[in-house]
Amino acid sequence: MVPAQHIAPGDALLKVENVSLRFGGVKAITDVSFDIKKGEIRAIIGPNGAGKTSMLNVINGFYHPQEGLITYKGATRAKMKPYVAASQGIARTFQNVALFKGMSTLDNIMVGRTLKMKSSFFWQVFRHGPAMQEEIVHRRMVEEIIDFLEIEHIRKVPVGKLPYGLQKRVELGRALAMEPELLLLDEPMAGMNLEEKEDMCRFILDVKEQYGTTIALIEHDMGVVMDLSDRVVVLEYGRKIADGTPDEVKADQAVIDAYLGVAH
Amino acid sequence: MFYREAGQYKKTYSADMAVFPLLQDRVGIAVILLVAAVIIPFFGSNFFISTVMIPFLVFALAAMGLNIVTGYTGLISLGTGAFMGVGAYACYKLTTYFPGVPIIIWIIASGFFSAAVGAIFGLPSLRIKGFYLAVATLAAQFFLEWCFVRIPWLFNYNASGAIEVPTRWIFGIPITGPNATPMTRYYVILGIVVLMTWVASNILHGRIGRSFMAVRDMDIAAELMGIRLLRTKLLAFALSSFYCGVAGATMMFLWYGGGEASDAFNINQSFIILFMVIIGGLGSLIGCFFGAALLHVIPIILKFGLPAIGVPLAGATAEHLNHLLVGGLIIFFLIVEPHGLARLWQITKQKLRTWPFPY
Numbered sequence: 001m002v003p004a005q006h007i008a009p010g011d012a013l014l015k016v017e018n019v020s021l022r023f024g025g026v027k028a029i030t031d032v033s034f035d036i037k038k039g040e041i042r043a044i045i046g047p048n049g050a051g052k053t054s055m056l057n058v059i060n061g062f063y064h065p066q067e068g069l070i071t072y073k074g075a076t077r078a079k080m081k082p083y084v085a086a087s088q089g090i091a092r093t094f095q096n097v098a099l100f101k102g103m104s105t106l107d108n109i110m111v112g113r114t115l116k117m118k119s120s121f122f123w124q125v126f127r128h129g130p131a132m133q134e135e136i137v138h139r140r141m142v143e144e145i146i147d148f149l150e151i152e153h154i155r156k157v158p159v160g161k162l163p164y165g166l167q168k169r170v171e172l173g174r175a176l177a178m179e180p181e182l183l184l185l186d187e188p189m190a191g192m193n194l195e196e197k198e199d200m201c202r203f204i205l206d207v208k209e210q211y212g213t214t215i216a217l218i219e220h221d222m223g224v225v226m227d228l229s230d231r232v233v234v235l236e237y238g239r240k241i242a243d244g245t246p247d248e249v250k251a252d253q254a255v256i257d258a259y260l261g262v263a264h
Numbered sequence: 265m266f267y268r269e270a271g272q273y274k275k276t277y278s279a280d281m282a283v284f285p286l287l288q289d290r291v292g293i294a295v296i297l298l299v300a301a302v303i304i305p306f307f308g309s310n311f312f313i314s315t316v317m318i319p320f321l322v323f324a325l326a327a328m329g330l331n332i333v334t335g336y337t338g339l340i341s342l343g344t345g346a347f348m349g350v351g352a353y354a355c356y357k358l359t360t361y362f363p364g365v366p367i368i369i370w371i372i373a374s375g376f377f378s379a380a381v382g383a384i385f386g387l388p389s390l391r392i393k394g395f396y397l398a399v400a401t402l403a404a405q406f407f408l409e410w411c412f413v414r415i416p417w418l419f420n421y422n423a424s425g426a427i428e429v430p431t432r433w434i435f436g437i438p439i440t441g442p443n444a445t446p447m448t449r450y451y452v453i454l455g456i457v458v459l460m461t462w463v464a465s466n467i468l469h470g471r472i473g474r475s476f477m478a479v480r481d482m483d484i485a486a487e488l489m490g491i492r493l494l495r496t497k498l499l500a501f502a503l504s505s506f507y508c509g510v511a512g513a514t515m516m517f518l519w520y521g522g523g524e525a526s527d528a529f530n531i532n533q534s535f536i537i538l539f540m541v542i543i544g545g546l547g548s549l550i551g552c553f554f555g556a557a558l559l560h561v562i563p564i565i566l567k568f569g570l571p572a573i574g575v576p577l578a579g580a581t582a583e584h585l586n587h588l589l590v591g592g593l594i595i596f597f598l599i600v601e602p603h604g605l606a607r608l609w610q611i612t613k614q615k616l617r618t619w620p621f622p623y
């Protein structure tokens with residue numbers, strides 16, 4: 001494995017080449033190639049069942065594609081492993097909120113720090129010395145994220161009791177706690193009302209500004225996609241049909257056909 | 265009113281992350297420890313100590329072990345009895361080969377043998393979940409029980425086929441065997457349980473505990489956050505079996521004083537401890553004590569308490585009534601609060617906080 005290189009802004013942080021993913025006879029993704037440049041917001045759009053979520057699952061190693069190569073931070077692999085993806089800075093949120101329901105907001109976000117915590121089992125047993133110092137250091141980082149997302153008031157509430165919009169926000173916080181270089185957001189605005197969507201857009205833009213995080217975004221709200229993203233890739237039935245700036249994609253005939261249908 | 269936290273400001277993160285952040289809780293735990301360490305041994309009769317308190321503490325320890333794997337990590341295990349047995353037999357073999365070493369060290373050390381066995385039988389947990397995993401751990405129960413009966417080396421080729429607990433002294437005081445007083449045994453068990461509860465609380469409040477709960481609540485998300493599932497699940501099984509093993513060793517050496525594995529470590533034991541965990545509260549340490557109290561102490565109160573207040577009961581009738589009442593109580597508590605007695609305790613605390621106002 002080639003050691004991870006430093007990637008300058010504007011260079012490709014992640015490159016997906018000719019990736020195909022099949023489940024038995026079902027072709028989820030067919031020969032898709034695109035790249036995500038460091039520091040950009042890259043939207044992945046397409047009608048239902050186009051393979052967008054499968055694509056994210058391939059990127060963070062949950063699915064292993066049968067064909068194709070993934071280059072992340074200069075290292076090329078046939079497949080990612082979830083642990084490697086996480087430890088090299090790929091974080092994600094889920095389409096259906098996948099929080100740890102029995103735990104408080106604070107603990108959920110603290111789980112995001114797990115990979116950064118190094119204290120040994122010995123000190124964990126005593127919850128003292130290095131283990132406690134580490135807890136405090138990471139608690140401080142988590143509190144910063146809580147401040148950033150304006151969720152101070154629900155710090156100690158079990159997330160299962162929170163309304164949907166806040167759950168989405170906690171999930172974003174949990175992903176941010178990993179200090180990701182590449183943040184994969186799977187429909188962060190699904191099911192939200194206008195105010196919640198505007199809040200979420202603000203947070204996404206702030207994440208990009210403040211932390212310099214590269215973001216890959218799946219979203220169905222075209223207004224949001226066109227406003228937020230720097231470049232858009234469009235999938236349909238597992239194939240890439242367009243790739244470019246929002247304006248280019250908007251004018252693309254294949255995209256219009258995919259979304260509006262074609263007269264036969 | 266009675267449980268006000270107003271005015272208790274936490275100025276540091278460490279104060280906020282303390283296990284007992286509230287003054288009332290700290291006072292409460294101090295009172296409980298005082299009662300357990302001073303009042304019960306000096307004012308309780310030998311009967312009370314050896315029939316109520318010692319088994320209660322042993323069961324609480326075993327329930328804690330099962331709660332780590334089932335309540336915190338979400339993996340159902342039906343092998344608790346067998347893992348306790350591994351602890352008991354490991355302790356027996358260790359003290360046979362090294363009689364000079366203080367028995368308390370061997371009781372704790374026997375947990376490591378149990379942990380190793382538990383980790384091996386935890387391997388299927390990577391692939392299977394829920395009821396299927398429960399069935400896989402049932403294999404551990406039957407296999408290990410078979411070993412306890414069929415491998416005579418384990419019970420030192422005794423004619424009785426059972427563990428015969430030898431007398432072991434520490435500083436001239438008999439700790440185990442027929443000469444050990446209930447008070448000595450009680451203090452040893454109390455020490456072990458307090459220490460191990462403290463350790464469990466430390467581990468479960470930290471990174472390891474959070475990764476256990478993450479695996480329980482949403483294993484896919486946990487995996488994608490860099491928690492390695494196999495490692496975490498095996499750690500949970502090992503830690504859980506460690507506690508069960510120590511509980512088994514204390515059970516055999518400090519409570520039963522010897523006995524056959526088929527009685528002490530059979531499938532019934534596994535189920536009883538599972539019920540303790542479910543009724544006490546999954547994912548709660550205090551729930552382990554509640555569960556052990558409900559399932560062990562209440563039957564004793566029914567058995568000996570009713571004749572004491574003048575209700576004459578024949579032995580067999582008491583036994584039947586006992587089953588009836590305990591069964592009824594279990595159903596009652598599960599209907600009132602399906603999340604166990606620990607949740608009921610939480611609700612009580614909340615009510616005390618706001619009393620006399622409804623909210």
